[in-house]
Amino acid sequence: MSTIINIMRYDSPIGRLxxxxxxxRLVHLDFEDNDDRMVLIQSRRFKNIDWLENGMAPASVLAWLDAYFAGRNIxxxxxxxxxxGTDFQKSVxxxxxxxxxxxxxSYAGLAxxxxxPKAVRAVARANALNPVSIIVPCHRVIGSDGTLTGYAGGLVRKRWLLDHEAQMMPVFA
Incomplete structure (x- = not known):
């Protein structure tokens, strides 16, 4: 018996998802130009996959994405x-x-x-295998020196997400 994975496309301000x-239930969220990454990660999780384009995603996920990109935190x-994922990946x-x-x-701070604290590389690997980008905010991990480092969506998108989230923060008097 095969697993049917429904694919839906979502237009975001920083590229199609x-x-x-x-x-x-959502199993993967990534930028459309990373579809090969989605296939690789999901092929490790499910066997005998049938991919169905123009499928649907959970309404709650779409509502969350709409709110997020509109600058609302829900x-x-x-x-x-x-x-x-493994227990370690899930903990990360x-x-x-x-x-x-x-x-x-930082990756070290996350470890x-x-x-x-010695699991910095393992933390980085689990971060890279995050199957639901943006919702699980792997973009919030930066280098120990404060620089932006690896992000599957690219550093321009990572910067956009961090800047967008900084504007979403409540302002305290």
Whole structure:
């Protein structure tokens, strides 16, 4: 029996996104020019895949994306997201979710946060395998020296996302 992965396209201010869903739950979100990355990651998670273009994505995910790109911060639609990975990867992805909007952390800082300071490379690898870009904010991880480093969507998009999120922050008097 094969797994049907429904692909939907979403136009964002920084490029078209590909959203992949299985049985009504999002399994992948990435920029359309990274479709090969989506196929690679999902081929490791599912066997015998049938890809269906022009499918649908969960309404909660689309509502979240609409709000996010409009500059509104609403709760993440995690109930409609299927994050498959190792326990370590899932711990890294949860730590990414816990990075406050408008802030960033280094790979070393993320490893420290996970009480595993020697796991910087493993943290970076799990970050790179994040299947739901933007929602799980891997773009909030930067180099220890404060520079922007690797992002599958490219550094221009990473900068845009960080700048966009900085504007979404509430202003305190």
């Amino acid at each position: 590909g959203l992949a869903s299985v049985q009504g 709760p993440l639609p995690m109930e409609d997201i299927d994050m498959r 992805w949860q730590a990414l979710i816990d990075i406050p909007l408008g802030t960033h952390i 420290e946060k996970l009480n595993n």
